[in-house]
Amino acid sequence: MFDISYSHETPEGVDLEVELAGPFVRCLAFALDFLLRAFIVCLMLVVALIIGYGNQFGWGLFLLFLFLIEWFYPLLFEFFRGGQTPGKKAMGIYVINDDLSPLSFSATLTRNLLRAADFLPLAYGFAFLSIVVSGRFQRLGDLAAGTLVVHKHQQQLESLPANTEALAPPAQLNSDEQLSLIEFYLRQQQLSPQRQQELAQLIAPALNLSHSDAVRELHLMGAWLLGARGQQ
Amino acid sequence: MKQQDFELRHERSWQALEQDLLQKDNSDELIQLPERYHSLCQQLALAKQRRYSAALIQRLNSLVIQSHNKLYRDLPRARANFLYYLVAGFPQAVRRNRAYVGAACALFFAPGLLFFILCWFDDSLIYSLMSYEQVKDFEAMYEPGNQAFGRERQSDTDFAMFGFYIKNNIGISFQCFAGGILFCIGSIFFLLYNGLFIGAAAGHIAHIGYNETFFPFVVGHGSFELIAIALAGAAGLKLGWALLSPGQLGRISALRLASKDAITIIYGSTVMLLIAAFIEAFWSSSSSLANEVKYSVGGLLWFLVIYYLATAGRHLAPR
Numbered sequence: 001m002f003d004i005s006y007s008h009e010t011p012e013g014v015d016l017e018v019e020l021a022g023p024f025v026r027c028l029a030f031a032l033d034f035l036l037r038a039f040i041v042c043l044m045l046v047v048a049l050i051i052g053y054g055n056q057f058g059w060g061l062f063l064l065f066l067f068l069i070e071w072f073y074p075l076l077f078e079f080f081r082g083g084q085t086p087g088k089k090a091m092g093i094y095v096i097n098d099d100l101s102p103l104s105f106s107a108t109l110t111r112n113l114l115r116a117a118d119f120l121p122l123a124y125g126f127a128f129l130s131i132v133v134s135g136r137f138q139r140l141g142d143l144a145a146g147t148l149v150v151h152k153h154q155q156q157l158e159s160l161p162a163n164t165e166a167l168a169p170p171a172q173l174n175s176d177e178q179l180s181l182i183e184f185y186l187r188q189q190q191l192s193p194q195r196q197q198e199l200a201q202l203i204a205p206a207l208n209l210s211h212s213d214a215v216r217e218l219h220l221m222g223a224w225l226l227g228a229r230g231q232q
Numbered sequence: 233m234k235q236q237d238f239e240l241r242h243e244r245s246w247q248a249l250e251q252d253l254l255q256k257d258n259s260d261e262l263i264q265l266p267e268r269y270h271s272l273c274q275q276l277a278l279a280k281q282r283r284y285s286a287a288l289i290q291r292l293n294s295l296v297i298q299s300h301n302k303l304y305r306d307l308p309r310a311r312a313n314f315l316y317y318l319v320a321g322f323p324q325a326v327r328r329n330r331a332y333v334g335a336a337c338a339l340f341f342a343p344g345l346l347f348f349i350l351c352w353f354d355d356s357l358i359y360s361l362m363s364y365e366q367v368k369d370f371e372a373m374y375e376p377g378n379q380a381f382g383r384e385r386q387s388d389t390d391f392a393m394f395g396f397y398i399k400n401n402i403g404i405s406f407q408c409f410a411g412g413i414l415f416c417i418g419s420i421f422f423l424l425y426n427g428l429f430i431g432a433a434a435g436h437i438a439h440i441g442y443n444e445t446f447f448p449f450v451v452g453h454g455s456f457e458l459i460a461i462a463l464a465g466a467a468g469l470k471l472g473w474a475l476l477s478p479g480q481l482g483r484i485s486a487l488r489l490a491s492k493d494a495i496t497i498i499y500g501s502t503v504m505l506l507i508a509a510f511i512e513a514f515w516s517s518s519s520s521l522a523n524e525v526k527y528s529v530g531g532l533l534w535f536l537v538i539y540y541l542a543t544a545g546r547h548l549a550p551r
Contacts, residue, residue, distance in 0.1 A: 010273070010296075010300055012269070012270060012273035013273065013277070014273045014276060014277070014296050014300075016296070016297055016300065056391065056392035057391050057392065059392045059395070060391040060392035060393070060394055060395035060396070061391075061395065062395070063392070063395030063396050063398070063399045064394075064395040064398055064399070066399060067395070067398050067399040067402065067403065070399075070403070071402075071403070071406060099304070100297075100300070101300065101301060101304040101305060102301050102305050106492075106495050109495060109498070110491050110494075110495050113406055113409060113410055113498065114410045114413055115410070116406055116407050116409075116410035116411070117410040117411055117412075117413045117414055117418055120411075120414070120418070126414070140413050140414075141413075143484055143487060143488075144413060144471060144487050144488065144490075144491040145488075145491060146488050146491075160287075168234075168235075168236075172282065172283045173283055174283055175283070175286065175289075178283070178285060178286045179286060182286060224285065225285040225286055225287060226285070226286070226287045227285065227287035227288065227291075229236065
């Protein structure tokens with residue numbers, strides 16, 4: 001099994017955490033980019049034919065453009081659009097330096113020039129090999145540039161407005177305990193009242209809750225843990 | 233301390249930080265950002281240790297990430313650095329890596345020279361490298377009977393060739409670089425292959441006696457183009473060598489370190505190829521210039537390029 005979480009300790013001693021993007025999602029992103037690129041090239045060919053009808057100017061323009069698309073399409077997008085080509089954006093992944101700071105220009109240039117080596121021997125064979133072996137899903141270009149491809153959206157808990165009714169838990173809870181209460185609050189629509197009552201009875205003694213009101217009080221605590229503070 | 237008191241006490245500084253994050257990177261308002269960020273990190277650690285609510289920790293965590301990105305962003309100071317890079321950074325990087333540059337030049341120029349001489353004396357050798365049609369094609373390009381190498385060239389044709397040279401030559405140099413990461417093998421292959429090909433073609437042209445058209449054509453841009461390709465190959469060799477012989481570092485760390493200098497060289501090599509493509513399309517192909525002029529200018533350019541790489545920025549401290 002691959003471990004997809006990666007964390008980096010900042011100089012201030014805080015651990016930042018991201019989730020690495022695996023080979024499958026990266027292949028899809030690449031395929032999308034490939035289609036988009038092919039479409040742009042076709043469009044440019046039409047433009048070149050219109051401009052260059054009867055002379056060579058349009059042809060030169062087209063070759064220049066082909067060169068730019070071939071080598072600089074990912075680079076320009078990654079540098080100016082926060083590490084995302086359109087394909088990566090659609091798949092919700094982006095490129096980042098491995099100290100988790102935003103992608104620098106030299107890094108994106110390195111990783112995109114080395115694409116030529118990743119592509120060999122055919123169909124990104126070396127890239128695939130490197131992704132599987134490196135342990136952080138890095139292709140050769142990523143290894144040399146020190147970059148990672150990571151998921152953009154981590155699971156985020158939605159905060160509740162502060163004036164939602166809430167109740168502070170009677171004791172300090174660790175993060176697993178907190179998450180259980182939050183999940184209990186968030187899933188109240190999906191669980192039958194009987195089942196909720198059943199679950200609440202299990203935990204009621206530990207938190208000194210009254211039997212009759214345990215479900216409601218647990219919900220209020222879940223809300224409190226999500227940022228609600230009740231009427232103040 | 234209860235979480236509510238904690239939130240009350242720090243809420244204002246968190247809001248100030250959120251305001252900071254909206255400012256431009258060079259704004260004077262950001263003077264307090266590092267300080268606020270440091271306290272925030274401490275507060276996050278406290279909140280985690282005291283097991284405050286998940287929502288609060290998540291909010292502080294996302295603030296930390298945004299501030300970290302703001303603080304450690306690689307600011308584009310390209311404009312200030314560009315001149316320094318041309319005057320000193322690039323030639324210094326080339327000289328710092330002269331072992332790789334020497335090896336790349338040997339791999340590129342030695343087989344080129346050898347095949348130039350061989351093809352000059354042996355009529356048939358060229359056909360072991362290229363097909364009959366390819367040979368006919370490039371023979372036709374330099375046939376002296378033609379006024380301007382194949383056909384009368386207009387400026388729009390010049391531009392078309394400019395596009396072709398950019399795509400072809402810079403593509404080759406990028407390949408010479410990228411192949412290096414495969415333990416040098418790719419760089420060695422592309423350097424040898426291109427050196428061989430160019431040398432053999434030049435030798436064959438000399439053999440059939442199209443000297444008056446070919447050599448004045450290539451002498452102008454050859455300095456920039458050939459040296460730039462060798463430099464790109466040198467950058468690739470540096471990457472590969474870091475993997476083969478990482479010294480005291482781990483292989484990946486050695487590769488990361490090597491890629492710094494390598495990419496510095498690639499910037500310069502690419503600029504040289506742009507210049508070469510420009511000269512090739514708009515100067516070398518001109519049929520109105522006397523060959524003497526082309527030889528003198530071409531020779532001067534060779535001298536200047538080598539002199540620049542060997543001496544520019546000698547007295548400036550490396551940055």
